[in-house]
Amino acid sequence: MIIVPLGVASATPTATRHLSSVAVWRDGSVFLFDCGENAQMRMLQGGLKRSQIDHIFISHFDTDHYSGLIGLLSTLQLQRRDRKITLVGPEGLSEFIEWNFEFSNIDLNYEIEFVELSEDFEEERVVDEEEYYIEARPLNHSKFCIGYRLQEKDRPGKVDAEKAQEQGISEDWQYKDLKAGKDVELEDGTVVKSADIVGHPRPGDSFAYITDTKYCPNSVKLAKNTNVLIHEATFSDSLSDKAEETGHSTAKDAARVANEAKTKLLVITHFSARYTNEYVLLREARDDFFPTWVATELRPIFTDPAHEKGIIQPKVYIKEINQGNKKDDNKRSKKKRSKRTKRSKGKKKRRMRKRKNSPSQKSRRSRSSSSRKSGSSRSRRSNNNNNDNGGGDNSNERKPKQITPRTPFDDFDRF
């Protein structure tokens, strides 16, 4: 999943911060969490297609969290959308949408499915699909407010095909059974155990969105073991009274939730306009929970750094590129990856060399560094395809055996 904060302001926009909204890209579909004013334009600016939105989740009815909704839905109408969209939020959401579209005389040409939660709900799976589900729980704000968790379901372990063949597995149904956890009896009576062939189930990715709220147990439940938790941190600790009074969190509250929930990465957002430098809040949160970062508008967060493989060259490579002989090839591999995979390696290498009249090394270097910078904007679109390749088309000798563990934020300079 790729998480793109579209707006990080609280209550009122500043000259540089938009109102609350977070887009989550997952496998070609976009989930929007809250929809502050101008979210539709921020999506465009972040390289996300508005037509890819399938679900919108509204936390509560403070104008800064839903004021972009009518504009966005109108744009989808103008784009002649005909696919259904699902809107999840507190009771009254359908009334709001319907009243406003009637006022503006818009007759929607696509279906909106409303999932409305009443104030007394305790926990609900508001969306449940084959590969993921979304859980909602009430939070503790001055008005009824909902937190969300997007959880991918665990995928079965990988089948070790070589081992399976060795043990005599050949039919499709046998593979299926093994994958499903069943042992398979061969014709000669040997039993092939699923546990021997199939690896551990791969845990699904997870993300929680918690705003606006004071500290509350439901936040911890929603954020439990998530890969990324986006949590509001409206105030610094010195204004904890104000946070308590207005039903908001301080940076320390956010860190507390992250600590108790054992989330892997905490991203704080929803900054009060008084903090022109949001790193004040970051410092406070980091004191209690180190893997914290500030949400930066339009700066994507990868829930799993492995997703970046093949999209953005890890820094470890760069050194090697500049030292070794094969730098040209390695750089070009990024540009032409999709074409490459269809051809055999040897042939392609030669072809690529012919195409350019061997410019000087210096100019090559400068070109490659600029392409590295712009890589991220392409990344979101091509991620899906490249994931399948797993970056495996780099020739083996250039691939470091161990890549230094990185947070998603280590290459700050990629923009």
Next chain:
Amino acid sequence: MIIVPLGVASATPTATRHLSSVAVWRDGSVFLFDCGENAQMRMLQGGLKRSQIDHIFISHFDTDHYSGLIGLLSTLQLQRRDRKITLVGPEGLSEFIEWNFEFSNIDLNYEIEFVELSEDFEEERVVDEEEYYIEARPLNHSKFCIGYRLQEKDRPGKVDAEKAQEQGISEDWQYKDLKAGKDVELEDGTVVKSADIVGHPRPGDSFAYITDTKYCPNSVKLAKNTNVLIHEATFSDSLSDKAEETGHSTAKDAARVANEAKTKLLVITHFSARYTNEYVLLREARDDFFPTWVATELRPIFTDPAHEKGIIQPKVYIKEINQGNKKDDNKRSKKKRSKRTKRSKGKKKRRMRKRKNSPSQKSRRSRSSSSRKSGSSRSRRSNNNNNDNGGGDNSNERKPKQITPRTPFDDFDRF
């Protein structure tokens, strides 16, 4: 008046164009014409204070023209506004505001005065103040839509004080009478004629805002002899069928209105997203009406270039600055103008020189050029004060007698 386009897109925002909105700054008060999504943030980015808004005019109820209204009014609420605001628009405006605030549970702490126009109105002065009035007329769009004209009332001519004293005028009431157009009889029986002492009445500034509409006679009436006309130009001439069908104007339609109305400057806006280069539309409009410009977001348009005097140094000065000896003084005069007027010129000059340890000429030059660039953002705020000074505190020998006539767009590089 200073006109700042906040958004120039039609229907749906692009990555670089916001939805329709134009702010007009006049004598410390801001008039907002339409309020597309994110207008409140664009104001901030343009250096306009949201607290200065006194009037908002909505042309019609297509979402792209009013979707920023609730967000803006909510922000004024958070800013603890207590001054009245006037909202002008089609019938239903008050219902829209009230329903949405009730939905969000906001109890406004400032008064909104609604001026709502019904579909059958023909012409109305919706605001009438001592110094200016605002006229509204219906336009010809697919739904009920209103065009506006902001007109300053003519001011009486300037009194020639020297001539008056020569003829024996000394009392205040005599000046008043002369200004009001009455002749004054002195004690010795001489009659001093008002026409001899008082100049021609000075015509008021004017601005018209016309969107969305096909060509219609009311547009011409609204734009008659205006200094600046902002007119929509959604389509190019090749799509005139589409313009007709959707109730919009082509660039040529805008030029036609400007021609018939004899406006001084036409600014086209409301560009369809299909025109990534809006200069295509500019060329078409200029063919028919030369003084046309494209609305550029956040780029201020001065209805009267004289207003820029003392705010932004005209280019004619710059040459002199670089040649003559008095350059430092001239540059600093801009920075410290307000302080300067209170002191005697000689003293101050020396003081300023002492303060800095005479840096090299080169560094002075570079500093001054950077301050010139940032001048425009300060300009809007300080305009009011500086107008009174009339730039008159520059020593006389440096003031060119005739400044080359300039359009408001001649110093494109001031940003």
